Amino acid sequence: MENPNAKAQRHRQLRSNNIDPIKQMRENHPSTNSEDDQRSSLLDLARAEITESSNSKTRTYGGFPDPGSGSGPSEPQAPFPDQVLENVLENVLHFLSSRRDRNAASLVCRSWYRAEALTRSELFIGNCYALSPTRATTRFTRIKSVTVKGKPRFADFDLMPPDWGAHFTPWASALAQAYPWLEKLHLKRMIVTDADLTLLADSFPDFRELVLVCCDGFGTPGLGAVAAKCRYRSHLYSSNKLLLLRVLELVESVVEAVGDEEVDWISCFPDSQTNMESLVFDCIECPINFEALDSLVARSPRLKKLRLNQFVSMAQLHRLLLRAPQLTHLGTGSFSANDPGGVGELVQDYTTAFEACRSLVCLSGFREIWADYLPTIYPVCANLTSLNLSYADVNAHQLKPVIRHCHKLQIFWVLDSICDEGLQAVAATCKDLRELRVFPVDAREGTEGPVSEVGFEAISQGCRKLESILYFCQRMTNAAVVAMSKNCPDLVVFRLCIIGRYRPDPVTQEPMDEGFGAIVMNCKKLTRLAVSGLLTDRAFEYIGRYGKLVRTLSVAFAGDTDMGLKYVLEGCPNLQKLEIRDSPFGDGALRSGLHHYYNMRFLWMSTCKLTRQACQEVAQALPNLVLEVINNSEENAGDDIEVLYMYRSLDGPRDDAPIFVNILH
Amino acid sequence: MNGVITNPEKGSSVHMLLPPKGGWVGVSHVCPPTGGTCSFKAANTATTILKFIDIILRLSSQGKMESRVVFETHLNLKATELRLGLPGTQENEDKTAHSYAVVRNNKRPERETSEDSVSISKASLDQQHVHAVAAPQLKAEIVGWPPIRSYRKNSVQEGEGDGIYVKVSMDGAPYLRKIDLKVYRGYPELLKALETMFKLTIGEYSEREGYKGSEYAPTYEDKDGDWMLVGDVPWDMFMTCCKRLRIMKGSEARGLGCGV
Numbered sequence: 001m002e003n004p005n006a007k008a009q010r011h012r013q014l015r016s017n018n019i020d021p022i023k024q025m026r027e028n029h030p031s032t033n034s035e036d037d038q039r040s041s042l043l044d045l046a047r048a049e050i051t052e053s054s055n056s057k058t059r060t061y062g063g064f065p066d067p068g069s070g071s072g073p074s075e076p077q078a079p080f081p082d083q084v085l086e087n088v089l090e091n092v093l094h095f096l097s098s099r100r101d102r103n104a105a106s107l108v109c110r111s112w113y114r115a116e117a118l119t120r121s122e123l124f125i126g127n128c129y130a131l132s133p134t135r136a137t138t139r140f141t142r143i144k145s146v147t148v149k150g151k152p153r154f155a156d157f158d159l160m161p162p163d164w165g166a167h168f169t170p171w172a173s174a175l176a177q178a179y180p181w182l183e184k185l186h187l188k189r190m191i192v193t194d195a196d197l198t199l200l201a202d203s204f205p206d207f208r209e210l211v212l213v214c215c216d217g218f219g220t221p222g223l224g225a226v227a228a229k230c231r232y233r234s235h236l237y238s239s240n241k242l243l244l245l246r247v248l249e250l251v252e253s254v255v256e257a258v259g260d261e262e263v264d265w266i267s268c269f270p271d272s273q274t275n276m277e278s279l280v281f282d283c284i285e286c287p288i289n290f291e292a293l294d295s296l297v298a299r300s301p302r303l304k305k306l307r308l309n310q311f312v313s314m315a316q317l318h319r320l321l322l323r324a325p326q327l328t329h330l331g332t333g334s335f336s337a338n339d340p341g342g343v344g345e346l347v348q349d350y351t352t353a354f355e356a357c358r359s360l361v362c363l364s365g366f367r368e369i370w371a372d373y374l375p376t377i378y379p380v381c382a383n384l385t386s387l388n389l390s391y392a393d394v395n396a397h398q399l400k401p402v403i404r405h406c407h408k409l410q411i412f413w414v415l416d417s418i419c420d421e422g423l424q425a426v427a428a429t430c431k432d433l434r435e436l437r438v439f440p441v442d443a444r445e446g447t448e449g450p451v452s453e454v455g456f457e458a459i460s461q462g463c464r465k466l467e468s469i470l471y472f473c474q475r476m477t478n479a480a481v482v483a484m485s486k487n488c489p490d491l492v493v494f495r496l497c498i499i500g501r502y503r504p505d506p507v508t509q510e511p512m513d514e515g516f517g518a519i520v521m522n523c524k525k526l527t528r529l530a531v532s533g534l535l536t537d538r539a540f541e542y543i544g545r546y547g548k549l550v551r552t553l554s555v556a557f558a559g560d561t562d563m564g565l566k567y568v569l570e571g572c573p574n575l576q577k578l579e580i581r582d583s584p585f586g587d588g589a590l591r592s593g594l595h596h597y598y599n600m601r602f603l604w605m606s607t608c609k610l611t612r613q614a615c616q617e618v619a620q621a622l623p624n625l626v627l628e629v630i631n632n633s634e635e636n637a638g639d640d641i642e643v644l645y646m647y648r649s650l651d652g653p654r655d656d657a658p659i660f661v662n663i664l665h
Numbered sequence: 666m667n668g669v670i671t672n673p674e675k676g677s678s679v680h681m682l683l684p685p686k687g688g689w690v691g692v693s694h695v696c697p698p699t700g701g702t703c704s705f706k707a708a709n710t711a712t713t714i715l716k717f718i719d720i721i722l723r724l725s726s727q728g729k730m731e732s733r734v735v736f737e738t739h740l741n742l743k744a745t746e747l748r749l750g751l752p753g754t755q756e757n758e759d760k761t762a763h764s765y766a767v768v769r770n771n772k773r774p775e776r777e778t779s780e781d782s783v784s785i786s787k788a789s790l791d792q793q794h795v796h797a798v799a800a801p802q803l804k805a806e807i808v809g810w811p812p813i814r815s816y817r818k819n820s821v822q823e824g825e826g827d828g829i830y831v832k833v834s835m836d837g838a839p840y841l842r843k844i845d846l847k848v849y850r851g852y853p854e855l856l857k858a859l860e861t862m863f864k865l866t867i868g869e870y871s872e873r874e875g876y877k878g879s880e881y882a883p884t885y886e887d888k889d890g891d892w893m894l895v896g897d898v899p900w901d902m903f904m905t906c907c908k909r910l911r912i913m914k915g916s917e918a919r920g921l922g923c924g925v
Contacts, residue, residue, distance in 0.1 A: 155813075156812075158809050254816070445807075445811075
């Protein structure tokens with residue numbers, strides 16, 4: 001562990017040794033892939049082409065004088081006396097935190113490009129295959145926080161073989177080399193191994209935050225390594241050893257018990273006081289050492305977020321609450337008892353414990369909910385801004401006494417077991433609701449669903465500030481959707497999943513075109529849309545015409561002809577992520593998006609009407625696009641393609657593609 | 666095979682194209698322009714037929730066609746077998762989607778005059794419809810639909826295909842288990858399984874005295890939220906009303922014996 005002086009020294013050194021910017025530009029350093037890049041990436045690609053193709057000295061690009069250190073002999077020295085200006089620039093750019101702003105700033109001129117690269121501290125990689133790790137680490141040298149995303153979302157629904165890719169390992173080694181001062185790492189849909197986690201733990205002495213969302217490939221051994229080694233920064237003048245790790249969050253990641261290799265990772269945390277602020281492990285499918293957890297919570301005075309897995313019982317939760325009444329976010333674990341009797345008395349104890357948690361604003365968990373225990377949370381309901389009951393089979397009768405108190409609720413996730421009646425209760429109380437997600441208990445098609453347009457419409461009437469909705473149902477009418485489009489103009493995310501495919505409006509027998517049309521028309525802030533039900537090309541015409549801000553669009557079992565997709569590709573300039581399955585869009589539609597594909601994070605089309613030939617044409621027309629053709633079934637369907645996953649890449653096709661992935665170029 | 670709807674008055678027709686073996690085709694046009702011909706296709710055989718019916722109904726109700734439905738070639742019933750799976754899958758699923766089409770068929774006024782082909786298709790659909798009503802919900806075979814993470818599906822109880830999954834807890838044991846009641850043919854088998862799972866003996870059941878011979882008694886929570894002794898009701902009834910199981914221990918267990 002190095003002392004602060006050495007670190008500062010190293011920083012200074014790095015800076016003066018910084019690679020010659022002109023050389024850097026010549027060596028083709030387009031911008032890294034960031035979200036919502038819009039034009040910037042395209043321009044950068046273009047610039048990269050230019051600098052690459054010109055083999056002689058590139059005089060200053062854009063006519064600006066080039067600052068700073070000298071370069072190769074072929075480069076004419078542009079006098080730049082204003083080192084002050086450069087310092088000012090860097091200081092100013094430090095204040096830019098938004099990725100989009102930074103990307104824009106980096107395009108102004110070369111000095112801004114360089115200054116921005118030096119001052120960026122948060123690196124966001126929206127698609128791990130859009131560039132090589134080295135490219136990122138070479139351009140940005142002072143990164144403290146990294147986010148990397150891997151698989152496309154449809155991989156969550158088994159539409160992609162599990163060993164498709166998105167391995168974190170190459171990134172792990174590159175980051176370990178380039179950013180020894182790294183503090184934060186966020187990964188989503190990546191395959192992370194125990195070895196990767198161990199490498200992290202060993203390589204980053206300042207590490208403080210690890211968040212893994214929808215990741216897999218690791219187990220308790222990796223967690224144990226992180227808990228054990230991310231620590232021990234010895235204070236200069238004392239022998240106190242502090243655990244630097246503050247945040248360890250595993251969200252919807254697959255962590256299973258794998259036989260003998262299980263490690264008691266909770267016990268791996270050091271015995272001393274910790275700086276832990278957030279510990280989230282509700283997705284871990286193996287039991288944990290409760291005593292160790294209890295002790296950890298007791299010596300973590302800063303702990304604010306604690307989300308337990310289902311192997312923590314109510315009684316154990318009670319003990320933890322008594323230890324940590326300062327919690328703001330709580331995942332309650334199983335919320336049920338294993339021990340017999342005395343339920344009545346204990347309820348009072350538990351209620352008292354909850355009462356003491358005056359800062360609690362976010363509740364989740366309830367994995368095996370014992371409805372008798374629900375009243376214990378009444379004391380905290382009035383303060384709740386977020387409540388997640390989406391693993392709890394709770395009916396309307398059980399919900400009402402809870403929700404009645406939740407006046408401040410902004411985020412509510414729930415199962416459709418509460419029925420329309422439950423939703424009406426929500427609408428009556430939760431006037432501040434911003435985000436609602438209703439998941440189905442029974443996800444089969446053709447069943448009689450407990451929620452319908454009735455609950456939906458009630459929500460739209462009662463919750464006018466709604467910004468985000470995800471709603472699974474078996475039955476929906478255009479009228480209800482139109483009503484929501486008018487009642488909730490602040491909608492940013494609208495995801496409606498009518499579980500039965502090709503379902504028309506049950507009242508009018510019409511397709512659902514008009515409903516979704518109203519959404520894109522009336523909700524002017526809409527950026528994310530998922531459609532369902534019986535939809536003709538008309539729906540897509542609406543989307544193309546009105547959905548000017550739409551960035552993410554999910555389509556399944558919809559549309560009639562190529563025109564549908566054409567409307568969208570031609571009409572939605574902000575489209576970043578387009579995922580389509582089982583829809584009759586073919587080659588003509590694919591070709592109509594050539595002008596836009598470089599601006600997108602990805603395009604996913606599975607079980608549509610694409611042919612290999614058309615994909616080949618696209619691959620040839622757009623050389624920086626990677627087209628992955630995946631055939632899930634044994635027999636090759638010939639010219640027809642099952643899955644096309646297409647994305648831009650600055651470093652060409654990946655070299656870790658498995659056999660069943662065919663990369664066209 | 667081809668399907669053709671001709672509107673003798675307006676001279677327009679709609680072709681339906683079905684590849685001989687079923688498979689993927691696309692929809693191109695819904696309403697034929699006056700005097701024109703258009704073809705439409707749908708994503709697969711089953712959807713094609715649904716669309717076909719939909720078009721006929723819409724056109725006829727809009728007064729755009731008198732229409733006769735003529736099938737140009739021999740009606741290959743196998744090809745028209747309504748399946749909403751990926752081509753090649755054998756699963757016979759989601760008949761309720763077809764019943765949709767049939768329901769609409771019944772409601773809408775129809776002007777088709779040709780009896781033969783339409784009635785053949787309707788008859789086959791009607792048969793399907795009856796079939797759908799008779800058969801219980803068939804499990805969906807569509808991969809990844811609806812779009813719910815398997816993580817979430819596994820965590821929430823119920824509805825995993827045909828099984829009746831209930832949670833089993835035992836007093837003093839730290840974890841819950843899940844079992845599928847459908848796997849067992851009766852109480853003896855179920856109890857045996859529980860004994861093996863939790864490594865205990867449950868004893869003999871008697872109506873009067875509950876479970877003798879051990880300190881454990883298997884109980885279940887029924888749909889009304891009451892806790893009952895396992896074995897009190899006939900097995901079939903038990904299967905439908907059991908929400909979860911709990912193996913009680915000690916005095917509480919003994920207290921359940923007396924016909925409560």
